[in-house]
Amino acid sequence: MAEKKVGAVLVVGGGVAGIQASLDLADSGFKVYLIDEGASIGGVMAQLDKTFPTNDCSMCILSPKLVATGRHPNITILTNTEILGLNGEAGNFEVKLRKRSRYIIEEKCNGCGLCAQKCPIEAVDMYNGGLSERSAIYVDYPQAVPLKYKIDREKCIGCGTCYEICKAKAVAYDQQDSEATLKVGSIILAPGFEPFDAKLKSEYGYGRYPNVVTSIEFERILSASGPYGGLVLRPSDGEIPKKIAFIQCVGSRDYKLGNNYCSAVCCMYGMKEAVIAKEHTPTKLDATIFYMDLRAYGKEFDAYYNRAREEWGIRFVRSRVASITEDSSTGNLFVHYVEDEKPKTEEFDMVVLSIGMQPPKNVEKIAKVLGIELNKYKFCETKTFSPLETSKPGVFVCGAFSAPKDIPESVAQASGAAAKAMSIIASERGKLVAVKEYPPERDISQEEPRIGVFVCHCGINIGGVVNVPEVVEYAKTLPNVVYAEANLYTCSQDTQKLIREKIQQHNLNRVIVASCTPRTHEPLFRETVQEAGLNPYLFEMANIRDQCSWVHMHEPKEATEKAKDLVRSVVAKAKLLKPLKKPEISVTPVGLIMGGGVSGMTAALELARQGFEVHLVEREKELGGYLRKIYYLLEGDNPKERLDALIKDIMENDKIYVHLNAEVTEISGFVGNFKSKIKHYNGKEEEVEHGIVIVATGATEYKPTEYLYDKDPRVMTQHELEEKIAKGDFKAKNVIMIQCVGARNEERPNCARICCGQAIKNALKIKEIIPETEVYVLYKDIRSYGFKEDYYRKASEKGVLFINYEDSRKPQVRNEKGKLEVTFWEPVIKQEVTIEPDLLILSAATIPNPDNKRVAEMLKVPLTKDGFFLEAHMKLRPVDFATDGVFLCGMAHSPKYIDESIAQACAAAARATTILSKPALEMEGIVANVNEDLCSGCRICEYLCPYGAIEMKQKDDRLVAHVIEALCKGCGACGSACPTKAITMGHFTTEEIIAQVKAALLEVKA
Amino acid sequence: MSEKTEFEPRIIGFLCNWCSYAGADLAGVSRIQYPPNIRIIRVMCSGRIDPIFILEALKDGADGVLVAGCHLPSDCHYISGNFKALRRITLLKKVLQDFGIEPERVRLEWVSASEGDKFAAIVRDMVEQIKKLGPNPLKIGGRQYE
């Protein structure tokens, strides 16, 4: 290596993938530059209303991550920024950037929004899918990070209103674009995707018929913060629709357009939008989805599909819609399609086009500047065994840029790419990150409360409604308040200095800021008081803007009274505030991985490359797991060679301890400090200490009980066929494959995801060896999502016959006097057909490992109804468990392809590294406390705690509750249930809250 | 204090930090107007809300109490705090009835971070409803603050 490595990473793209990668890197000791071409981060997820399959509110789950990114000391966000050039090599790159002007001085703008209110211009609001208006000076959306305004120079008339009104003096009409050069060790690309331009499908009338909208526009329509406040209305006349059609595959699986790939997410979001639309509509709403194959292939997706049909009454029509026409008098739409070989037309009030994903707009420029290869659809080229690597060393990729994918997969890939980006600069960990030093903390235990109150005008956001001087004067009369003043902007840099000075001058030991919301500003002020030697928990906020002046704009008198009440209430709480310690727990920098398949091995290698020791425990006598059964791949790579190379890497790595023929029988402890027993089948037992656990125990193949499996030697599973082919034993003129064996049924409602790909792979292989062999695939839906669609098409072209069957008409298999007979319904000719195949291949489901139950109980982590492991959050925490320090990856999570398992394995390693890379973990100060004298040992709290953070301890002759601070998240569920009031929450103690209630309700003498 | 002829209810709102408090903030950011009768107290999770807090509020003269948390089933930041709130508030309402306090004075709602309008509508509706119910029967003149 020529030059010294650099401990910084450039992340390109601020969507959910870029955000996740940045957080993981920054939490593991690396400096991050997060750049985005837009004015704020958040990406497409910030536009979504709900997310499938849990119907979680998108903004609710995303915004904590936005805030965390925005204030992370190791992350620098550069918005309106693009890459101009790249020099150097992996470990030491030099990147040239251009930052476009927003005509606002970012350091000065505090996002108060007054300018936008006064701006006389109206422009189309793209965040709301173009369905509403915004001003020429604007933010993308109210929760935007960074919350800095931007001037749309095309629309701005330069009237000077914003310049005049901005009290922070942030408007700068003459600001210029600027260029900068950064040094980084590696690069992660997460530029996301571009929604398909629905105008290109002109037969659907988008752009001409107002009531034809895209799915992104419809997300905004559904959103409570959208153009119609969450009511579903027709854009043409604002009427509530009674009948909506959803058209799938718009811009996807479209050979003519050159987009043969499947966009992988539209089936699910189409269903979700239909379901939510019904929920949001007070009157009866009929929703119909026109689809080709319903691709609900992910975890718990089919369960959602079933509910959409049965519970929510969504109608599904299997048909490619030919065209849409409009009745210009009513704005209604006629959908023309073919069903049962007959042309049909149906009238709807509104049509939603489920538009697909395209590569990002300027993808060719990015590729050229960075020197990376694109695939034929202009997505980033990756390989099965290196799904996170671009063709250029040191440049990694995640999210929709490498293939269309949904949020959890993007998030997993993002963490995985973070692991990859870290491993090449592991030696530089911690070198470029900021360590903040605070003065020693003042001991206030002997002091009377001395409270300082700072009331913010927020320009005129508060001061224009609430009489701020009156509130200040009032605050001065409150008990223990020794100082109060008003500030133009309490959050500005100079006020922070002022607050520190006042703390010194007046010997304040509690500080209150009455301004905006603690959700965004509390961290800043806590830091300020800490800089002045106070414990950060001696700070409180009164929200007199978002929850007062902004919502009572026409009642200045009442708003002022309310502001006083809020300040009084918070003063009463502040009096009781106690300094809290952030507990620190040590970390054993060692990993334990259960399962030696491709996931477990990949995770082990990644951790070892980060510099940590790993125990890899495998029950079989050799490593490899499921991968051992795979002989060839759709995409061409040689799995056997790859497996051997992987095993060799593992064996040669002196940080990895492989335990074969062994299993983990006991785990105790908590994050950073686990102790486990590894039992070898030869009787030997070992105890190891480790800081994290990764569950990579894989899954197994279903042994069919149907279709004469095990009764007739000609009936076999796809894996058995693959082995036969690989050994050169394959001979047959007629082969029938039956899909969904042991999946999508009563017992196991969900899809096993990989069987369609397996069937296509084996069918193509058969056609390759003996082209004359007839192959029939009997399927329910062909779920060849993403680029796998190409192989589906290829198989059809090679003459593989794909024949759809319904649950009501499953294929029948008989052994008629030694002849194997398969009878099935042929939907095109509308007849039963009987064929005598030489081989009948069952696409048997991938089912959970039977051992999962034991492992789950041992680790105290949950399983899904199907028996796979259940992650902490289906969308944003795909490889974490709710229990800190325990992670999962691979097929233990759900069935998946090799590249997906590898991405998850890298992700689990990155998540684990956020813990293992720290000598000690600093925990949140707000935790539960037990007064042991009051505790009656009833164990209610132990039972209630969702994190297992309470254990019972012997004290003298009785049991008392004990809080494991490392595990406590401070929700307070235990405190509110404790019958003897022995448990209370730091910073939200019962006395504090009651004092707050009482003070809020006091009636003030006029 | 008030010379107004019309009775103005005083409402205490306990809002969980992650969804409902964020929803109330969004009402503000979007400038959705609602009556100034509510005083909001932030807690980390609706599961933190001890029935005692509500009883204290009623004892001290609150005419209504709003408890708001993340949507069921899975929006709660702490996995299941909202279910705990649901159980407790349901029970508490039964007890209140026995004490002769109209259970409608206590309301449990699920408000997400994007439902600013819903939050405002709830407050509006509560104020209306409590105006019809009249002042808290426990209120004996209200305490004075010197």
Ligand code: FES
């Ligand atoms: S965090 Fe909102 S209810 Fe638990």
